[in-house]
Amino acid sequence: MWRRLGTLVSRPAQNTRLCTSLPKHCSGRPISGGRATIFALSSGQGKCGVAVIRTSGPASGPALLGLTTLRTLPQPRVATLRLLQDPGSSELLDRGLILWFPGPHSFTGEDCAEFHVHGGPAVVSAVLGALGSIPGLRPAEAGEFTKRAFQNGKLSLTEVEGLGDLIHAETEAQRRQALRQLQGELGQLCHGWGDTLTTALAHLEAYIDFSEDDNIEEGVLEWVDRTVQELRGALLAHLQDARRGQRLRSGAHVVIAGPANAGKSSLINLLSRRPVAIVSPEPGTTRDVVESAVDIGGFPALLSDTAGIRDSQDLVEQEGVRRAHDRCGDPAVGPPLLTRARHRHHLQSCCEALGRYEQSKVRDLALAAEELRAARRHLGHLTGQAGADEILEVIFRDFCIGK
Template identity: 70%
Template sequence: MWAATWGQVFAGLGLAPPRAALRLSTRFYRPAGKRDTIFALSSGHGKCGVAVIRASGPASGAALQRLTGQQELPPPRAVTLRRIRDPSSAETLDKGLVVWFPGPRSFTGEDCAELQVHGGPAVVSGVLQALGRLPGLRPADPGEFTKRAFQNGKLDLTEVEGLGDLIHAETEAQRRQALRQMEGELGQLYQRWSEELTKALAHVEAFIDFSEDDNLEEDVLAGVDTAVQTLQREVTGHLQDGRRGERLRGGVHVVIAGPTNAGKSSLLNLLSRRPVAIVSPVAGTTRDVVESALNIGGYPVVLSDTAGLRQSQDAVEQEGMSRARDRCGNPLAGSPSLTQARHRLHLTSCLDSLGRYHGYKALDLVLAAEELRLARRHLGKITGRVSAEEILDIIFRDFCVGK
């Protein structure tokens, strides 16, 4: 595998590399070799009317030809009725629909084949075993189709997380939030911020490297300051969302607390419309936290019945009351506000770096540029898109260095 640093690239052209290029330490690689072709049952397990089996990778087209006994692949993205055979015995396994998705216009960005067969366990098992006997194919690891979609640029990490949330959504509100994230709204916001930081960093790097030779004006840095301040305001406002996204994703936690025999368990059963908790005239019946997941107006709510609060010598009841006081603790504690904890972590770190940029700028512009680079890296870690090449692209595009 061949690789070259920026320094080697500039040296090969007979040029002295700018300091910005050396600091980036970007490396070029040839594309990796061909991947395995993976396959798996993409629909749910168990008996069902239709089961969907998917294959992705360079051998998926050949696999589809072998299983259908056809010399030609079906028309791209067209549903075709075919007899599914075991290639080793020519035995018919089922008759179903097949779809051919040549890359890059597929979910994973690779060549993909999809088989829609009857959902009986024997049919599904037979098709999966037949695929497993073909050369170059192997069963997919958990999440590997989505991982390949990310690696091939079909999804960023926020879209991957939105897809996962959509699969696990139990209420309408959760579905709407996950769908918006899967369609890229959150990723587009972070990508816009990343592009603004990339431009700001490129301008600072250009000023460091070329201000003496090309007479770059001081207002270049003034423009960077304005862009950084605007970004600080936007990120701060984004973080101050009252934890709406995270609450919706994980469910609102509501604790029923109060003295013994106040009707807490009866209220839980009434709201749940089923006998979740034991109801008794004897005080202290509930001794542990009893939870029930509800769907209230499309929003997920986790309702918790707790032990009644009173003076007691019973060790078990004392433990139950201790747990009750722990559900009723600081309402600001727990999960952060955004849909994922890592989003808040990286956004907070990004904001810290932007603040340090202003402090370093008067002392050392190189250190200030490093803070912009760190801020940009944190944004890139949210979406999974971290590229240093863009900075040099902007330097040469905006300032025409080397003309």
Template identity: 70%
Template sequence: MWRRLGTLVSGSGQNTGLYARLPKRRRSCPPVSGGRATIFALSSGQGKCGVAVIRTSGPASGPAVLGLAALRALPQPRLAKLRLLKHPVSSEPLDRGLVLWFPGPHSFTGEDCAEFHVHGGPAVVSAVLGALGGVPGCRPAEAGEFTKRAFQNGKLSLTEVEGLGDLIHAETEAQRRQALRQLQGELGQLCRAWGETLTTALAHLEAYIDFSEDDNIEEGVLEWVDGTVQGLREALEAHLQDARRGQRLRSGAHVVIAGPANAGKSSLINLLSRRPVSIVSPEPGTTRDVVESAVDIGGFPALLSDTAGLRDSPDLVEREGVRRAQERLAEADVVLALVDATDLASDASRRFLETVVTPGDPSASPRILLVLNKADLLPKGGAPGGATLPPHLLLSCKTEAGLEAVLAALKKELAAVCGDPTVGPPVLTRARHRHHLQSCLEALRGYGRSRARDLALAAEELREARRQLGHLTGQGRPDQILEVIFRDFCIGK
């Protein structure tokens, strides 16, 4: 199932599980040598496993290695060393495992780091975590704290941090590809290049403002700034016209299953989900509310919505279900329009085909995929009646005949909605990205409006545009934005 993962951390970001059993006095140890505290956490996930990885970051990482591994000197960097781990106070043996040392700044966080690879039994992991809690200056890590320190120490930009979080939570192949590309820094590099262009244009404009009466300013400076701002504005406008493909791929494209009552919508969502998501009944109008299921369709994430049958009904509850179904239709990226192949002549089917299905326009929003269900009930070798039917697919939810063709067609529609994450310029994966780029674009447009009236105001518009690009990559970062971003990480990352 495609859904956001979260391990070892509750919705509030509080430590749970093994960490909750550590003594509180050890969790509040002061940092060593007046520096920041050293954090530690289980990074490989909770539960029984062959090998568990426990990592530390901070100035007490070295003392933690020397204490637990009973070493007189720190091991060679990035070289695994097999040691008998002991409690640093009682000298009680804990486990036999590998110790790795990553001195800063050449580490993930930019600080001194260490890793302990131990056997993955809960008792072993708990004992090693308890021993680390006894090292002066060490405390359990908060959710996302390792990554936050990497960001604060300049090892990752904010867009790379978001890419890392998306990579951890990726559950489909397309999500993985998009997240990996963002983690590699392509969006951040593009924004930094735009920022450097803005800085150069601003410097030329301010030089003109300060020295235009002298003979030291070359001719055509303002024209060059105008051309540069115009080119940047066009680049941002083109980048924002991406139909929100990156956000759809990250969050899942919305696929709504709609049709007349008793067309088999609940059967279809169960078939696509491979589990009983919705109640199936021969009685029309069984589904009264929207039922959702997250699925992976050919590597693309899709949020399927089973909706109430579209028909007139005297029942108040069913009428509310129809209203909600129509709302979902208006919000859908792709509509699986499902009709009973044996009931095409009915008023409900004809009205649905006339009002919902829009033939002949592949670029229509939402995209419509017409599926005729109950094909097993058609005469052998026969075709559904209705000469004016638009392009459609035949399916039997009962026998699964035609399912592969439906999945292939749905994958094609999702690919068109989400795009190919491996080609073209880096996409915007979050509303935050779009907000800052849109604000930058508005400032560039403001430059054009202010240019003829007041060059000082025009220069301020360029400064605002540059600030917005900086906020996107994490420069001049508001703390509340960082809290929202890092709270989605699991403990140990």
């Protein structure tokens, strides 16, 4: 028997540098050393009953103590009602709930604190100002809490995207799809494919290195070929999903087209439950494309009411008819059970690399092994195990401040 070779793909490792500059009340657990502690309002803007302000980083513990009269940190993950005060002037700010989440058992993997205060703008502003006066704290950037959770291995990149989709979900179907992705279903599928590629590559490298030593079992190369073919077939089948995942995420575009005065505007008003289009017995009332976003049985759709398709001497109506012909194009063309074009790109690139493996193995097994490594890298890019910085910035940029 021979020992399997190859480098395993692993999720981002947690930084294990210890916080040595904090007081004794610091948790002392593994955190990302050298980072500033961030804070932000995590609930919505404007007047509300309760506002949630959160912090993440090594100074979260001191910040929690600084805004309360506590001398020791409260029991983790237990809500406690306390008076909040300005750490500099001792001025009373509010009375609210505090929560302590020592790392690594927190959303970001770092020490975190939450302040549940009354949602008036003045209260929120005062608490945020008090946090900003504490050394080592700064306001969070958009998506920075989630970014730290990713960097500390608490979320994979596909789970991050699922979280973003869940925050922006407007229909029941979007919520269900986003929650499945947040729970890691797509990431687990990709990890399984990556493990298969890792095993196949290990077998191939062992065959290249030790085939002349009679230490390799018979049929190893045939097993690698069969595994690669089966994996490529599975990826191609997954790509042939009619882009359902991304259609659900972004919404189906439905064009209402037909002869003039056929009731198109009445239909879009009925489906929209409001008068979005002018209805008149006179033909040619609609001269431009009128759009309305609707929720149909939990599925998002963008309805487009168009001009009636007929011959007309009216130049304005002629332009409306031309635009109606443009909303009736090929439904297969457009934004891509993969929820983003990025997913489709990396899976397609992985398939192409596996196809090149078939061509390379007849010339040079070392080149064939390189194609398997390329295929594995694309899967790593998909899950964030080997992601480019610019792609990460685009993803986290779409998150709101405080998430």
